[in-house]
Amino acid sequence: DTGVSQDPRHKITKRGQNVTFRCDPISEHNRLYWYRQTLGQGPEFLTYFQNEAQLEKSRLLSDRFSAERPKGSFSTLEIQRTEQGDSAMYLCASSALAGVVDTQYFGPGTRLTVL
C-alpha cells in the first residue's frame, strides 16, 4: 500500500493531556498538509510543509499545537494540554506538484476524543 498512512486511527485522552499523531506521506511527495475536520464540517487547513520547511500555519493552530517534519519525510502533530474543543478528525494529505495543479491525497485520519 503506497497511500498516505496515519497513526493512531483513534485516540481517546483526558483533558489536559498531550497527544501526538504521525503521518507518513506517499513516497517522494514533497508537500504535506494537516487539516482538522469537526462533525458536520469540511476539512479546515491547519499547516503545510514543503520538504522539512513549515511554510504556513493557520490561525486555527494555537500555540498548543506544533507540527514537525524532520528530514522531509513523515510528520508529527502534537497537541499540548488538550481541551474538549480539540475533539475532531485530524487529516493528513500529501502531494507532489505536477503541472499546475497540486492534487492532494488524504490519509484515513486520526479521530481524537478529549474527555
Next chain:
Amino acid sequence: AQSVTQLGSHVSVSEGALVLLRCNYSSSVPPYLFWYVQYPNQGLQLLLKYTSAATLVKGINGFEAEFKKSETSFHLTKPSAHMSDAAEYFCAVSVLGTYKYIFGTGTRLKVLA
C-alpha cells in the same frame, strides 16, 4: 478570497436515479476545483478534478462534473445511483500559486432501495 458553497447538507435519491450534488464557488482568479468522497470513519478519496483543460470532467465510479464559469458552479452528477454511493461528498477549491484547499461543508448522500 476563495470559498465554496454546497447546497443541501443531505440529499436522498432512489437506487438507479440521477444523483446531483451542487457546488458553487467564489474566486477572483481562475480556480481549480475538486470533488472528494468520504465514507464513514475514513479519509477523503479524490473523485475528480477540474484543471481548466476541459469543462466536463469524468471521474471514478461513474461520476462527472461540469465547470460552468457563468454560473460559478461545479455540480457533481451520476446517471444512476448505487447503494455503494452512500457517503459524504465534499467540493473544494484552490487557485494557482496556493496550496491549501478550501472545502465546502459537505453533502451527505443517502441512497434508498
